[in-house]
Amino acid sequence: MPELPEVETIKRELEKAVLGKKITEVCVCNPKVIREPAPERLKKELTGATIKNILRRAKVLIFELSNGKSLVIHLKMTGQLVYPGIGKDARVVFHLSDGKTLDFNDRRLFAELRLLSDWKNLKFIQGLGPEPFDISLEQFKAMLDKKKTRIKPLLMDQTFISGIGNLYAAEALFRARIDPRRPASSLVDKEKELLFKEIKDTLREAIEHKGSSIDQYVQLTGRPGGYVKYHKVYGRQGKPCLVCKGTVKRIALGGRGTYFCPRCQK
């Protein structure tokens, strides 16, 4: 579930907590989460390296290291980074030069961890579309015009626009009063404009509240994010719409649970 706001929250906290520290030891408790290289080689190459820079691209975290390599982490749905670590149920434990640990947890083993020479060459990274904050309204409008596909799955398509997942797609569409099933190209200018604004506002507000703790997401400290109480439709099926008092519905769209208010969203 971690989307742009959650990963951005972790990134900012990591900068304060572990930047400049050295990795003194790595414990791989479950090698399944390591995509490349082989766990033994990863351990060897990480040990002794200093964390020089921490970046986020879409939902991906990148640790640039003093040895020229980069540790690339995609949390997928249930990945967590916790500092100081407690070691409980961790899949990978990074021991740092301050005597503390950084825990990498992942209940469902979907997350991916890689050590690469050049993270920009990773196929997934290369395929990413622009982030919402990096494009203009005119660009956003032009991008939608070319697409006949339904707007919600399109917003979640990382090759189209990156950083938005199921939760924030639903929230932004509700706030823009657009039915998630609408073909993207059917949106008129006013709707595109409003949607673009609401996407950015929703993401910004979620970052301010340090993300949405649905399922497994927690901040680096292990505390939950505070944005769930501001959700207007996500997870609220059967409950009254906060705007019109109609009932929030849940449908499947592109195989994903989709929350919306049929009365508000046209």
Place this chain on the structure above:
DNA sequence: AATGGGACCTGCGCGC
């Protein structure tokens, strides 16, 4: 090109 489904996983909540 667009869409649907399955796979990857595990734990939770549901109905019986």
Place this chain on the structure above:
DNA sequence: TGCGCGCAGGTCCCAT
């Protein structure tokens, strides 16, 4: 109380 089942979702992959 316990069992089996559906569901949760980011991404990839395959089929239509």
